[in-house]
Structures are given as structure tokens and as C-alpha cells.
């Protein structure tokens with residue numbers, strides 16, 4: 001896999017991407033790819049129904065998503081806490097803002113191409129936030145009080161950078177309205193970063209927030225949500241992933257690359273086409289990072305996933321998920337239960353949950 005970081009300008013300047021379909025000139029780009037592909041694989045799933053689709057797949061064997069696989073690689077005990085114990089986590093302001101920005105960018109492409117302007121995107125921020133809170137009222141809890149443990153270091157840095165007004169924690173505790181305004185303002189600032197690297201008026205995505213899945217060797221289900229899939233008139237695939245996090249890039253870039261290879265493998269196996277480009281859009285830094293995978297690399301990656309799944313199943317049988325401390329412990333919600341921090345994990349659940357729950361936000365969590 002080759003990587004190319006492109007600071008700044010337009011996506012269309014990045015080789016070797018085939019010309020991006022012009023809005024209006026190729027309105028049915030998605031259909032060109034879907035024809036002949038496996039019916040369930042890669043088919044667009046609306047964000048609202050995707051949760052059900054993600055949890056209702058009738059595959060009884062092991063399954064992996066990019067986020068769960070990355071959890072196990074990062075720290076087996078973290079994987080256990082999230083996937084087996086299913087411990088609740090209070091999302092950080094940074095994660096919630098990421099969810100909001102993803103929602104806005106998805107809705108932006110519902111507009112006619114010519115109307116996809118920065119002003120239109122900014123106007124979508126408040127209604128998108130209202131829709132998210134209506135669906136999940138707990139999201140608003142991040143503004144309930146000044147509570148530093150809920151606001152991870154990355155979030156605080158991102159607030160300061162994005163708003164230029166200092167972090168949310170500096171806003172008086174009683175002023176929830178001001179905290180919300182600062183939060184929405186920082187989301188709008190990230191959208192400005194998006195417009196610095198792409199012109200959505202020139203794009204007509206084939207799919208957005210789409211659940212894709214396949215089975216490997218008939219034994220392992222792999223699936224995940226891609227933020228966006230572009231298909232050129234020639235049939236070339238470009239997977240696009242928005243990165244909104246304020247965390248240090250080097251801490252998460254490996255996870256992002258792993259995530260993109262995961263999507264590339266699923267698309268290759270289901271559509272018979274190796275994606276031409278895997279694209280990371282870093283909105284905070286207004287940068288584009290492109291990767292061009294090849295089939296041999298994806299074959300190796302597939303073997304890596306099988307080995308990873310076998311390691312997870314072995315750990316389940318032996319009920320042995322060990323902590324693996326790293327700098328990412330600073331973002332872990334479960335330090336109080338972690339032996340590395342003097343804690344004790346809860347008893348291993350007698351009934352292992354079947355499969356994994358999967359939401360678009362899970363994959364967005366990867367940086």
C-alpha cells in the first residue's frame with residue numbers, strides 16, 4: 001500500500017484517482033457498480049435503518065468490525081470491556097462532535113449539488129444536532145456540568161484550536177448555552193476544514209454511511225460502515241473517511257489505515273474490484289491522505305484478520321484478556337477497572353454475547 005499525504009486543496013488533484021464524477025453529469029454512479037455485485041454487500045443502508053441491519057445479520061460465527069478489531073489490537077482488555085462486558089462509555093465532547101459533523105456531511109449530499117455550500121452546511125449544524133439529541137438524549141449530558149473526565153484531552157485541545165476561544169472547560173459551569181454554542185461553533189469550524197479540501201458541488205457519492213459486509217473463508221463475518229463511497233464513470237472505487245478528532249495524528253493513524261484496509265478488503269471480496277483510492281479527510285488540519293492498496297496486500301490483510309479472530313476466540317475460551325498499556329490509556333474510560341491502574345475487572349460474563357453491535361459511530365470512533 002502506498003500512502004500520499006496531500007495538504008490542502010482539491011481532491012481532484014490527487015493521482016491516481018480517476019476523474020471525480022461531476023454533479024449532474026453522472027447521477028447514477030452507484031448503479032454502475034451495484035450491477036452484478038452481491039446483493040447485500042455494499043448496498044446502501046440509510047443511517048436510520050442501518051442499526052437494525054447491522055444487528056440482524058443471520059451469521060452465527062465470529063464477526064469483526066474495524067473498531068472491534070482495532071480495540072483488540074490496541075488492548076485485549078479494552079476489547080473485553082467494550083464487546084463482552086458491554087460496559088457503557090460516556091462519549092467525549094470530541095466523539096460527539098465527530099458524530100455531529102458526520103451527520104451534517106451526510107445530509108449535505110441530500111441537497112442539490114449547486115446548493116452544497118459552506119453556508120448551507122453551517123445551517124445544517126443546529127438541526128442535525130437537534131436530531132441527534134432527539135434520537136439519543138444522553139448526548140446532551142456533555143454540557144450538563146464542567147466535568148473534566150468527560151472531556152478528554154484531545155477534545156479540549158480541539159475546542160481551543162477550533163474556536164480560538166479556549167476550551168469548553170473554560171466556559172463558566174452554569175452557562176450551558178454558551179458551552180453548547182462553543183460546541184456547535186467548533187463543529188462548524190471543522191466543516192470549514194472540509195470545504196478547504198473538497199468541493200461537494202462536484203461530487204455525487206454512490207453511497208453514504210453504508211454498511212458493507214462479507215464472510216471470510218465462510219467462518220468470519222467482517223463488516224463496517226463507510227462514510228462515503230465514490231465511483232467514477234470507469235467503475236473505480238474511492239473510499240472516503242472523514243476524520244474529525246483532535247487527538248494527535250500519530251496516535252491514531254495506524255488505526256485509520258487498518259480501518260481503510262478493512263473496508264477495501266470487504267469491497268474487493270464483494271465487488272471484485274480493489275478500491276483505487278482509500279482517502280482520509282482530516283478536517284481539523286484540512287488535509288487529504290490517500291492510500292492505494294493492491295490485491296496482494298489485501299490478501300495478507302485478510303490472513304491477518306483471520307489470525308486476529310482466532311486470537312480473540314482463544315482469549316474468549318480461556319477468558320484471558322490482558323491489559324496492554326499504551327498512551328491510548330489516556331482515552332480509556334475503564335481505567336478504574338483496569339489492573340494497570342489498580343482496578344479489578346468484573347467477573348467474566350457467563351453468557352457471552354453473540355455477535356457484536358455495530359453502529360456508524362463505532363467506526364467513526366477510530367480517530
Ligand code: SF4
Pocket residue numbers: 075077078323324325326328329332333334335338339340341
Ligand atoms: S486503561 Fe489501558 S491497559 Fe487498561 S483497559 Fe484501558 S487501554 Fe487497556
